[in-house]
Amino acid sequence: MQLLTTAKTRNERLNTCRACEHYREDTRTCGPAVVGATVRHLGEELHLCGCVMPIYASLRTAACPLGTWTQEVDPELVDRIRESLAAYPGPELKSNEVTAMHMLYNQLARKPQAFTQCRSCLREMYRDLQKYIEHVDAK
């Protein structure tokens, strides 16, 4: 798997970061270096990663913690997620559907989730996939 994104994508991401209120010009990090910080964003508490952005923005799997820019994802994976959400409308999934959604989620996630039957975890995972597709479709 190719780890690095294109120079064009990296530069677009960095330009977005430089215009962001959370970007630290002195350390070139997203929030305070290494430790990051928790901020309120659109009604949610989210954690700035503290990453060194010229490095982090080079990674295909990197994503802005506030969702301002997303990881580079294979368009086929995005289509499969969209189709699965349409095929399984609602977070109350049967076990075969849970497995399918989990596999899609882990292909997308920066931090893959351990397989679980926890209903609230599954609902959260499902909503995350919905939010991701909404974000992609809004672009």
Ligand code: SF4
């Ligand atoms: S990664 Fe997101 S939150 Fe962090 S500096 Fe860049 S645009 Fe801002």
